[in-house]
Structures are given as structure tokens and as C-alpha cells.
Amino acid sequence: MFIENETYKCDCIDLDSEGNGVCKIDDFIFFVKGPLKGERVSIKVDKVNKNFGLATLKDIYLKSPYRVKPECPYYEQCGGCNLMHFNYYMHSNYKKYVVKDLLNRIGKVDTLVNDTIFMSDPLHYRNNVQVSFSNDNGVIKAGFYAKKTHNVIDMDTCIIAPQIANRIVVFLKRLFTVNKISIYNPKTKKGCIKHVIIRANKKSDVMLCFVTNTKELEKRELLVSEIVKKFPKVVSILHNINIGVTPIHLGNKTNLLYGTNYLTSTIFNTKFEIGLSSFYQVNTTQMEKLYSKVFEYLNLNKDMTLIDAYCGIGTMGLIASKHCKEVYGIEVVDEAIYNANRNKVLNNINNATFILGKAEDEIERLVNNKKIDALIVDPPRKGCEESFLKAIVGIEKIVYVSCNPSTLARDLKFLKEYYDIVEVTPVDMFPFSNHVETVCLLLRKTYQL
């Protein structure tokens, strides 16, 4: 019925959870990057499947009042953000709707979904960036990859990156050019610099890591001294070796070139050391709002024992430890557990224990040996293993923090047999993208208020 490469006029009737326009022709649906709900557009058909098609936006005949000119000049090419053409004030509604819809459709959960906690000033919200480099006929480029490619979009500034990271990247491009530092070429698999990771705290202290395809970082001493001279706020310089084509961003070996092998961040009057491979929420302002919601839902007291599952460097558990009897954190990355133990000492906390291992392997022993009153669950995007969920169903109160509402919905479908899903609060941790963080309060069906 529809012919590939032909152009059709249609209406965009919705935005899906990936931020794509849902365009309808008769009763057939096409997913299209770019259109907003309510727009009349023309689309070129790329692929027709049995139940839906994929298409490319060609023209907009009737524009949504919520369409805005993206502030970023690289937005159309760059694969970093995907909703900058949509008025930011409407993102809260959209994200709330996405969470509600996925909970309903996947989890069959119908609960109170609060308004999204959004940012009043969403620019430069990220506290870390990974910038890729390429050498294009002698011109060194630095930026993010173009959509669905490994071609680097050369950019002088990124409006979601920390300001200091933008200045460092411009400086590095010049430094690499002047000193003829070789850049990794994925085709020949030769060259040194693959990418640079820059992490900044609220005071703009910086951790910088060169990720190379070679064992040695070319002109290492010169690079370090020039960076430190120009940017005294750089407190940590690392070199990670990641040879060859690998799907992972970091190799196993990291050398310390300057300063400390961690960056320090203070939130809720608690000091945290963060190592290179340890997880830290990317948006510090929103992280504080997210954690406040978690603590509100936990409503801890000094008699309570808490598990912080998937604890990272121990952030939530250590802040919570000041308000409860005991905390147990579980985390699979050893550097994160090393940081968590250091952070415990740094803050004179002595009622927290951190366990290195997979949450699904460690949880059963913990719940069998201790009376646990509350649990924080904050898994990666894939959500929890069913064995983990089965092990926790005796716990009275669960606060589930999720960066993926689809896997949250799947896990809630299992947990709702045992728990009242009291309420859910979306948090806009990733402005200008379709991604949304969600906090959910669950109380055991036998819970006595």
C-alpha cells in the first residue's frame, strides 16, 4: 500500500517515548524523527513493516505552537540531544505522559503520576562529557558523533556540557594540532587519541581522562603541563588505555598522570570522591531534587535498616545513614565500592556497609540475615533481574529509582502483586532529550501506616 521512497502528507498525532513523531495515514502508523504532535507534515517512506513504518520528515505545512528554533547550532547533525526543537516548558508534560503511558501499557499499573520536576535553567546541565576526536585531512575535530554514525561533528561549544569542558576542548584541539598528537582513525585502527572524558563538580574543579588506542600517551608530560598551566581547576588527569575497536568507552588500565584519581563533590553536606569508572548522576542540580524525593518517600527514622541496591559510590545510602540505624549498599563496580568506603570514612559515618557484587547475587543473603525496613533500588537501564525482585518482596517499603520507564513498568508488573504502587514522580534529569528519570514509592500490601 505504501511505496518506499515515496512522499506522503499526514498528521503527527503523538510523540512516542523515544521522542519520534507518530504520523498516521489512514490507520497506518509511521515513526518519524522531527514532527511534533499536531503538525501537518510530508514524510518520505524509508521502510514499511507489517504493523508500522519508518519515514523521514520532508516538510512541515502546519507547525506546532510548541516548535522552537533549537539554541544549539549543531542540533540537526549531532546525535546528542533529540528534543531541542520542542519548547522546554512542554517537556514536563510530555515526560509525565510517557511515564504514565508506559506504566499503563507495559506494567498495567494505574497510579498517581505527579508533575515532572523540571529545571528552571536547563543549559549546561551535564557534569560530564565524553568528547570524540578525529583528524580530517590534517584538521583536528572534536565533538560528539553525528546521528547514527562515528563521524565527529566539530563543535566549539555544547550547550548542555559544563562551560569549563567547552573551553578545555577548544584548547585541546589546538594543543593536539600544534604538537602533532595523532588521533585514532577507526578505519586504519592507527593513532593515539580516541576520546577525552571531562567531569566537573559544582565548583568547576575538573577530572580529565585521555582515552587512547596506544599504550603510551604521546607527549604526555607536555600535554599535562600545558593543561594544568592553562586550567588550574583541573585537579585530576588520567590516561585510560583502550586499544582497538571496542564497544566499551573505557579499557581496563588507567594511569594517573596528575593530581588525584578522583573528583570531589559535596551534596547534602556530604563529601563524595568519584572515581573515573564510578557512576555519578550526570545532572547535579536534578540529582539533588531526585534524592530529596527519595528521602521524602523513605521517611526514615533511627530504628530503620536500609538497603541501597545498585549504590554506586554510596551517595544515597551515606546521606540516608545520618537518619537511620544502618545502611547496606550493594554495587558491582569495584572502583565505586572503593569510593563508597572512602566516602564513608571521609564523612565519619560508621553505620554503613558496602558489598561488592551483583545485587541479584547478594540480596537474598542480606534479607535473610537482617530485618530490612526499606530498600532503595536504582538499577541501570535494563532494570532488575527477576531473582532480585523475588528476593525483596518481604521488605515493607521500596523506593524504586529508574532511568528507563519501560523496564520500571516491567518490574512493577511483578511487584504490584505484593505492593501498592503509591505514587510516581518523574524528574527531568536529561533536558532536551526524551530520557526521563522516575522515582516510585511502593508499600507492601500489609504495610501499617
Ligand SMILES: C[S@@+](CC[C@H](N)C(=O)[O-])C[C@H]1O[C@@H](n2cnc3c(N)ncnc32)[C@H](O)[C@@H]1O
Ligand atoms: C543508575 S546507577 C545508580 C547509582 C547510584 N544509586 C547513584 O545514584 O549514583 C546504577 C548502578 O548500578 C551498578 N550496577 C549495574 N549492574 C549491577 C548489578 N547487577 N548489581 C549491582 N550493581 C549494578 C552500576 O555500576 C551503577 O553504579
